[in-house]
Amino acid sequence: MRVTVQLFARLRELAGQPELTCDVPEGATIATVWQELAAAYPALEPFGRSISCALNEDFARMRSSVRDGDTVAFLPPVSGGAW
């Protein structure tokens, strides 16, 4: 099955694109999608411990299951607000 992946900020820059598609097996979770992505873009791999994720525009967990046609977003550590 195929999912759409959205990337933001430094993840977007490292992958060179804001959005791509990823083929994963039935039963895949968001963690599976990340593993596929990190294999294709090794520069993303170090972010594995600090990212969070969203599924179809809602916060999700890496263990959440994905379905064909879903959109998964990976979020590097955030820095909005005032510093």
Add this chain to the structure above:
Amino acid sequence: MSVTRFLVTESPLAIEPLAADVETSLRGVDPGCGAVCTFIGYVRATHQGRRVQHLEYEAFVPLAVKSLERIDREVQADWPGTALAIHHRIGRLAIGEASVVIAAASAHRAQAFAACRYAIERIKQITPIWKHEFFEDGQAWVEGATADVEDEAARERARAVACA
């Protein structure tokens, strides 16, 4: 006139409409509005000793708006009867421009101050917005907290700061 309470926008921000909106929303609701606390975050000229030329905020807009609405629900749980509004700017910002504006209204000042402080702390913890700083000699993404809305310890830290 009513304003959108929770907004992520490329347009310049103004605090006055938010302050007016949260205040008027408590009129006629017992015990009424006794305090409005506002916060404005600005683009600072230096970051850790380096001179900032400008910066850019990037957002996952639909999720960022949902996170602001989530913060509102958290505020309602901790300080019932508070009216809250948050606008966050994205895109390219110059030094001295407002990046975020928050208005919190409540019957009493303690709740208004606490809700306003809590809101900015939570934005920094969970709202998917990223700051990209441009210096004379380079650029850098600012990476703060791993956004985890289920991290109760983070929420407790924000609450502790708000009530300090």
